[in-house]
Amino acid sequence: MTSTPSDGELTLDPGDADGWDAFRGLAHRMVDDMIGHLSTLREQPAWREMPSAVRSSFGDDAPRAGIGAAAAYERFVRDVLPYPNGNLHPRFFGWVQGNGTPLGMMAEMLAAGLDAHLAGFNQAPALVEHQVLRWLAGLLGMPGASGLLVSGGTMASTLGLAVARFAKARELGIDTRVDGMQRWPDGPAHGPLVFYGSRETHGWARKAAELLGIGDRGFRRVPVDSEYRVDVAALSAMLAEDRAAGLIPFCVIGTAGTVNTGASDDLAALADLCARERLWFHVDGAFGALAYLSDALRPQVAGLARADSLGFDLHKWGYLPFECACVLVRDPAVHRDAFATTASYLAETRRGVIAGGLPFADRGIELTRGFKALKAWMSLQADGLDKLVALIEQNVAQTRHLVARVQASDELELLAPAPLNVACFRFAPRGVPEKDLNPLNEEILLQLQERGIAVPSGTTLGGRFAIRVANTNHRARREDLDALVDGVLAIGRELSGAP
Amino acid sequence: MTSTPSDGELTLDPGDADGWDAFRGLAHRMVDDMIGHLSTLREQPAWREMPSAVRSSFGDDAPRAGIGAAAAYERFVRDVLPYPNGNLHPRFFGWVQGNGTPLGMMAEMLAAGLDAHLAGFNQAPALVEHQVLRWLAGLLGMPGASGLLVSGGTMASTLGLAVARFAKARELGIDTRVDGMQRWPDGPAHGPLVFYGSRETHGWARKAAELLGIGDRGFRRVPVDSEYRVDVAALSAMLAEDRAAGLIPFCVIGTAGTVNTGASDDLAALADLCARERLWFHVDGAFGALAYLSDALRPQVAGLARADSLGFDLHKWGYLPFECACVLVRDPAVHRDAFATTASYLAETRRGVIAGGLPFADRGIELTRGFKALKAWMSLQADGLDKLVALIEQNVAQTRHLVARVQASDELELLAPAPLNVACFRFAPRGVPEKDLNPLNEEILLQLQERGIAVPSGTTLGGRFAIRVANTNHRARREDLDALVDGVLAIGRELSGAP
Structure with missing residues (x-):
């Protein structure tokens, strides 16, 4: 070299x-x-x-x-x-991680070769990002929204929440950019700002609450119903109680596709509530937002397009390699007002390398940004939206196939509704006492991984340990889900001494 | 496909x-x-x-x-x-952006092919990141420090500041993770938390202050001396005044290599002050930290190794493609305490795919993380530290060559000391009135870019518009800096009608 x-x-x-x-x-x-x-992934163990x-x-x-x-x-x-963690493999169902694509891999090489710095600037890579964002905003029912490509769902939704905090505080005469979340000796006094999401909200919300200086107690967890959807009536009651106690609600998070079960909140009801209560509506659609692209699946996430901000990932159900997530903000001016710091500088540069300004730096925290847009731009052109939608629907159909196999078996038990592409079940044959089922299923899960059969993950639902299948795998076939079920049955019988 | x-x-x-x-x-x-x-970059225009x-x-x-x-x-x-922004080119000196390397480009392809999810997990990519972090901590005088690879200098330093906020507040009995920066009806009352950095601190500090809920007024700007280094006496006085006014200082930022002039604060003096005042010492070493690797340059950033946290980039003076930055935190327990949320979950997974836990998720905000470590790991092995150091020293020597040419010319004027790899100068021949020099030099800058000669950037120092050269270019030769100077002279003479 x-x-x-x-x-x-x-x-x-x-x-x-x-x-x-x-x-x-x-x-x-x-x-x-x-x-x-x-x-040759299919001939390799799922994990070693x-x-x-x-x-x-x-x-x-x-x-x-x-x-x-x-x-x-x-x-x-x-x-x-x-020795990777297995997420490339056709039988990786462990987490909603995506599996990458060969074209995405090469697009990353091209992006690294160009080594574009995506704060903005007068360059083709900036136009690629603008175009991808415009595509995504239009496809998800938010045409004209402002957006930014970021590392993952946590960053996307954290930025959405940061805009919410700024925008709603501003309506109350509070300038969070100047004063932060702090009370200054000479500053205005006001109650703490709080936001809401169901108990099934992904862990990003706690991390964001802490990072943004809202504090964990500023994230109000709302109970869920039997289908793991936010209890809207309970949310309403909490809002009234909190307001009476001097807190200042500013945002409600709805989830399109929860981690645990793939449930989606009643986003239309949340949008109504937010309009009524004058709250910012942020949707965490990390993987579920892309269900909106499918006519068949859209009803499950109806209301998503009424969000004030939306976070989602293209490296999950968009199948692209890491990192490629997106935040959209309906009102571009509010998005910019929440972050921009460079206005006076830009006015001076109408020609030359930075004539395009720094639009992306003005929409988030990062100045240095890689060329995440290229893989999305090339893949959407190469494969087209129709194929993307067909793959998303295929993953749901495969998950339904898995659920049907679970329901058809005396030895398996479905532990939660599986409305989308996540299914939670366990090995629970007659004769094994309830108290033994959790350790038994944990062991089944570990052996599935260790034998290289498949990589599902685990979760606990109502005290019951579940083998969780999160299927965003474009390499999966129905036979791979069959292999997983067969593996659970074989290991389960072996361990439990069942016939 | x-x-x-x-x-x-x-x-x-x-x-x-x-x-x-x-x-x-x-x-x-x-x-x-x-x-x-x-x-063939050298045969192409620097920008088009x-x-x-x-x-x-x-x-x-x-x-x-x-x-x-x-x-x-x-x-x-x-x-x-x-149509990129030119930062690959041998005559790109516009910003400290780095230029990428062929091996880094291919390493990104390999990383995207593996598509590793770097929250942690029981996989080789996690060990690669651990090893790279261990290397960097040792090389920068903070052996045993905890670290994280992130997108850029803003993210790195924002995370350092977030740890500082948590750690120093905890010493005062304030739990910022629970209460945020807010005052709760039933919570403890305390003055606002504030931090300090010079007026030459990079824009990340304002963005971080806003994001973290500290607020822009919580970032106290300290004057600089004639060499653009923080005025430590003024800082001391501000601390006393602010404390008297009921504010709670928690952190001082020292800069190793400022954007404008490449100046470095007196980091040893800041470390002393922080020890005396019981403040967290964060060093923003976005590009300058790597000068520490050189015996010859280390004195300029002495004291850096006494930081409680340090942010720096490998995609700047480490020459790697975007994105590859790093935050180091001296005390690993404090780092983890500031962010970890998953302790109970991890105890359950001593085998299988996630037996390695989620150490990286516990050190920052992101759960999804790409395999940024691979290009650093492969490049450090392939090229070795000695060559990296030689290249850093070469950039400084080239910048000194530029400064010598500026100082030797009657028509050029150096506008600030150039202690490292940044130099600011202008075309200022006898006979052109002072009031015409700013627009003249802006026009020279734009034409240098538009003619594809070279890509420097501009800044304003004491009201004087400067052509700024930030040389982190491993492709640059002294002849490229000569071409830049010759271009400035030729365009300047053309525009000013000077002989």
Whole structure:
């Protein structure tokens, strides 16, 4: 990798023509190896434990002298490539992680090659991001919304909540950008700002409450009904109580597709309530928002398009590689007012490299941003929306196939409604006492992973340990879900001594 | 890209052997094109404006039917590749953006191919991140520190400030995780928390103050001396005044390498002051921290290793592609206490896929995280630390060469000390009145970019518009800085009518 130009100066480019040729050869080998890996996933175990000898190899110190790109790559092939967490695999159902795509992988190479800095600027990559955001806003029923591509659902929804905090406080004459959430000796006195979401809301909400200085007690957890949807009447009552106690409600979070069961809140009812109560309505649609693209599934997330802000991921049910999430804010001016700091600077630069301004820096916390939009832009063009929708519907149909198999079995028990692409069940044959079922199913789960059969995850619902299948896998076939069920039955029978 | 397995189910993989072969061919072409682009940068203009016809092509709607990966790639080659913001180029000195490397580009492809989810988990990618963090902590004088790789300097330093807020408030009996920054009817009353940094502190500090609910007025700007370093005596006086007024100082930010001039605060003096005043010491070393690696440059950032937390970027002076920044926190327990939410969950998973726990999710806000560590891990192994240090020193030497040329010229004027790799100067020949120099130099800057000669940026120092060179370019040679100076002189003479 080293080159020494004629004047003795160094560079990290391969340098002369021979160096570039050697690097090109290595790069081709890398591509071939990764394509080889991806095209043979089905023949590989769903997961394999890293041997302790490999594990201990990561104890080396940082090298003073380089070993060269080819040797560094050898180490990757030997110590890293065989031991991922399994989410590429056709039988990975563990978490809503997405599985990446070959085109997405190459788009990341192109993006890294361009190495665009996406604060904004007068460059094609900025226009790609603008276009992708415009596409997404239109597709999710929020045409004209402002948006930003970010790392994941937590960042997306945290930014939505930050805009909510700013916008609703401003209506009350509170400038959170200047005063923060603090009470200043000479500042206005007001009650604490609080927001609402169901107990099934993803953990991002607690993290966001803490980060934004709202505090965990500012996140008011609302009970859910038997289908794990927010209890809207209970929410109404909490709002009245909190207001009477001097708190200032500013936002309600609705979830499109909860982590645990795939339930979606009654988003239309929440939108009505927010309009009535003058609250910001943020929808966490980390994976579920994309169900809106399907005519068949849209009723489950109806009301989503009435959100003031919406967070969702393209690296989950959009199948793209990490990181690619999105926040949309219906009112672009409010979005900008919540974050922009650079207005005076921009007025000076109508020509040249930064003539496009810094629109993305003005919509969030980050200045440095990678070119996350390219993989979305290329994939949407290459595969088209219709295929994306067909894949989303296929995942739901596969999950229904799994549920049907569970319901048809005497030994299996469905533990929650499975309205979308998440299903929770357990091995519970007659004769095994209830008290033994939790440890038994935990052990089944671990052995499914350790034997490399499949990677589901676990959760506890009403005290019962569930094997959870979250199916956002574009590589999955119905036979993979059958293999999972067969594996649960086989291991379960083996462990319980059932016939 | 479409395939239809025998049972009629879809996937985003190319599918059968022919499909994979075709995709492999396309992938090789992508690699060849990018390597061709990178290896000919020097023959290309430093920047080129996007033609309006290309610009308007980004107005298309999202396609219902896909056009295939090859056609999507054609569009990239036609509409995106020729119009980046120039930061790859050997004569890009505009901002501290880094220029990427061929190996970093391919490492991103490998990372996207693995598509690892870096919340933690029992997988090799997590060990790679642990190892990279351990390396960085040791190299920057904070062995044993806890760390996290994040998107950029803003995220890194915002997380450091969030830990500071939590840790110092806890010492005062305030639990910011529970109460936030708010005053609750039944909660403890205390003055507002405030932190300090010089007026030359990067814009991240204001954004962080706002995001964290501290508020912009909670970020106390301290004057600087003639060398753009924080005035420590003024800081001391502000602390006393603020305490007397009922405010609660919790943190001081020192900068290693400011954006404007590359100045570094007297970090040792700040560390002393923080110890004396019982304040958290955070160092923003976005690019400057890496000067610590060089024996020759270390004295400029001495004291950095005494930070309680440190934010810096590997995609700046570490030359890696975006995104790759790092926050280090000296006390791992405090770092974890500030963010961890998952302790009870983890106790249950000593085997299987998530046996490694979620250490990274416990050190910041994000759950979803991409495999940023791989490019750092491979590059440090391939090229070695000695070469990294040599390149950093080379950039400083090149900047000194530029400064010498400026100082040797009657027509050029250095506008600030240039202690590291940033230099600010202007075209100011005898005979051009002071009032004309700002618009003249702005125009010189724009024409340097528009003619594709080089991409410096601009800033204003003491009312004087400066052409700013921020040299973190591993592709730059002294001749590139000469070309920049020659360009400034030629355009300046042309515009001013000077001989």
